[in-house]
Structure formats: C-alpha cells, structure tokens
C-alpha cells in the first residue's frame with residue numbers, strides 16, 4: 550500500500566481557465582495499492598479538479614498536445630512522462646501554449 | 651534520477667529541446683535560445699545600425715519574449731537600434747484592457763517607450779461596438795484586417811524604420827498549412843518570408859526575429875525567466891480555422907518534433923510555375939494602403955460598418971466597390987444582400 554501523498558499542482562498559460570481560474574492547487578492523493586504515477590494523476594485531475602471542457606486538457610490518456618508539463622521545474626520529457634512516479638511534495642506544472650501570442 | 655545538461659555536463663537539465671533533442675540546463679538553454687535569435691537576426695540582416703524599430707507588443711507570451719530578447723541582444727551585440735513598444739487597443743473590454751496593463755508593466759520592466767494606437771481613434775469603432783453590429787461570426791475578419799493596418803499607422807506615427815512581430819515557428823507553420831488548405835498561392839509564397847520589404851509608403855517593413863523559435867521554447871523561456879505575460883483567450887471567439895490548423899500541427903509535432911521546421915522549409919522552398927496568375931498589388935484609392943483592389947479591405951469593411959451594411963467586405967462583393975468609391979447609392983437588392991442577418 551502506498552501512503553497518501555501531498556503535491557502541488559500549478560496551471561498556467563491559460564490552462565488555469567479550465568480550473569476556475571485558479572493557478573495553484575495543493576492536493577492530497579489518497580492511499581492506493583500501487584504508487585501514483587502521472588498517468589493516474591491525470592485521471593484524478595479530470596475527476597476531481599477539471600471544471601470544464603476536458604478535451605482542452607486531456608487527449609487519450611495523456612495531456613493534449615500543446616500543453617507543457619514540468620515536474621519539479623523540469624520538462625516531463627526528461628522525467629519519464631506518464632510513467633513518472635510521484636513523490637510526496639512534488640510540484641507539477643501544466644502550461645498551455647495554445648493561448649494567444 | 652536527474653538528467654545532466656548535455657552542454658555543460660554539470661547542472662541538472664530542465665528541458666528537452668524539440669528542435670535538437672538536446673537536454674539542457676536553465677543557463678545553457680537561455681544561452682542557446684538567445685544565440686539562435688541573434689543568428690537569425692544576423693544571417694537574415696534584419697536590422698541596420700541606427701534604425702528605429704517598433705516591437706509589436708500584445709502582452710502575450712511571444713511579444714513579451716520578443717521585447718525581452720530584442721532589448722538584451724541590442725545591448726549585448728551593439729545592434730545600435732532604438733527600440734520601442736507599439737500596441738494596438740482593439741477596444742475589447744475585459745480582454746485587451748487587461749493585456750494592455752501587461753504591456754504597460756513591460757514598458758517599465760524593459761525601459762522601452764510604449765505607444766498605444768486604438769481602433770477607436772483610427773476607425774471610430776471599437777471591437778465591442780463592431781461585435782454589437784456584426785455579431786460573433788465574422789468579427790475576427792474585422793479585427794485581423796484592422797490590426798494589420800493599425801500597426802502600420804502606429805509605425806508611421808512613430809517614424810520607425812521597421813516593425814518586428816512575435817511570430818514564432820509554430821505560427822509560421824500554421825499559416826503555411828492554412829494557405830495550402832485555402833489554396834492561396836500568393837499568401838503561401840509570402841508567409842514564410844522572414845521580412846517584408848516596404849510595399850509603398852503606407853506599409854512599414856516587418857520582420858520576425860522569432861521565426862525559427864518553437865512555441866515550446868518561447869513558453870519555457872518565459873516561464874524560467876519569470877517574464878510577465880498575459881494569456882487569456884480573446885473573448886470574441888478565437889479564429890476557429892487557425893484553431894484547427896494549430897491542433898493538427900500539435901498532433902503532428904507529438905509524433906515528430908521536427909514537423910514544424912519541416913513545414914516551414916517546404917513553404918520556403920515552394921516554387922510557383924511561371925505563368926501562374928498572381929494578384930497585382932496596387933494601392934487603395936481612398937487611404938493609400940496596399941491593396942489588390944481599388945479599395946483596401948479595411949476601407950471596405952469600414953464603409954460597411956458606417957453604412958449599416960456589415961456584410962460588405964465579407965465574401966465576394968468586389969464589383970460593388972466602384973459604386974462605393976464613387977458614393978453611388980446601392981440598389982435595394984444589393985442592400986438586402988449586404989444586410990442579411992445570418993451573421
């Protein structure tokens with residue numbers, strides 16, 4: 550059993566508009582049998598935080614192309630993307646590049 | 651397990667560059683990004699020492715990064731340019747007034763003088779008023795046409811030699827795709843050009859120093875540098891057509907990250923068979939702006955607004971232009987056509 554973990558989520562570049570305009574969210578992911586990875590985090594976000602138009606945030610089981618993900622201030626492409634295992638106190642940032650230049 | 655920077659091999663890498671696949675630390679990324687913009691500017695000879703250059707500033711990520719990098723490179727490499735910010739106020743409550751606040755902060759942060767020209771002073775119409783008359787379907791046509799000319803008019807007021815805009819690699823690739831889909835061969839040929847020459851007195855030359863910079867890198871540059879930018883969608887529904895092209899492009903990019911540069915290169919290398927008819931650029935009879943018709947698009951749209959015939963200028967009503975130009979009355983049938991309310 551994995552203990553619950555507390556992480557910080559941030560949405561920016563316009564992605565915050567899908568979350569009531571709120572940029573920072575402190576959340577606790579509940580206990581579950583396997584460790585939490587980013588793929589499961591996306592499902593959790595969809596069920597618990599996403600307020601509107603999910604198609605602007607997720608596509609398939611990943612984020613919509615054009616949304617950048619940073620884990621502890623590093624590009625998630627360097628961290629294993631969906632397979633990254635979340636740790637207590639991690640900071641995950643989602644930035645939309647799709648909003649106005 | 652942190653990945654190390656492939657450039658300095660010392661610090662933790664913070665991003666994987668879409669263009670090269672290299673993993674870089676923050677400092678090496680800043681350095682690579684700025685150097686590439688400098689390379690673009692130098693190799694395309696975008697500026698000459700002593701020039702006055704207006705930076706088209708919207709408060710969004712692209713133009714904020716552009717202003718920051720232009721200021722920095724101008725000092726680092728002694729370009730000898732006199733830089734200033736030029737913004738257009740379309741008159742959209744709750745959207746443009748907020749983004750203009752960002753530009754005003756940029757004015758302080760970068761110590762660059764700012765000039766704002768508004769649709770209201772140039773055309774006598776704000777976008778809010780235009781939308782009231784034309785509705786939400788074609789308002790982006792008005793906004794796009796008016797903005798292009800507004801920047802030129804502002805640039806002439808400021809007596810700048812050039813305008814630079816924040817168009818990035820993704821924007822250019824998108825425009826290539828859109829012009830292919832529309833079959834617009836004239837625009838397709840022009841849209842990949844890094845700079846436009848002066849096309850007559852009413853048009854100030856423009857250039858795109860960020861033409862080869864990927865959107866991902868622009869956004870991350872702004873993020874890591876903590877630049878202050880504004881990112882809310884225009885409240886009058888964004889250009890849907892561009893939206894499709896953008897989504898398609900992002901899907902392509904997620905399969906192969908070089909697709910953006912590949913599309914730009916195909917656009918650049920396009921050659922048009924001899925004998926293909928191209929529209930001849932002349933000038934507008936009323937305002938002197940470049941136009942392939944007797945009246946430029948902006949004058950036609952404006953005439954439509956002022957006469958309460960908003961459909962004028964949307965779609966093909968070219969044969970009515972001479973009537974408008976000579977202030978002849980329109981027939982009842984023509985009026986009905988241009989008024990029709992399926993906006």
Ligand SMILES: [Zn+2]
Nearest residue numbers: 649650712821
């Ligand atoms: Zn952009």
Ligand SMILES: [Zn+2]
Nearest residue numbers: 655658675678
């Ligand atoms: Zn480094």
Ligand SMILES: [Zn+2]
Nearest residue numbers: 934937946949
């Ligand atoms: Zn005109």
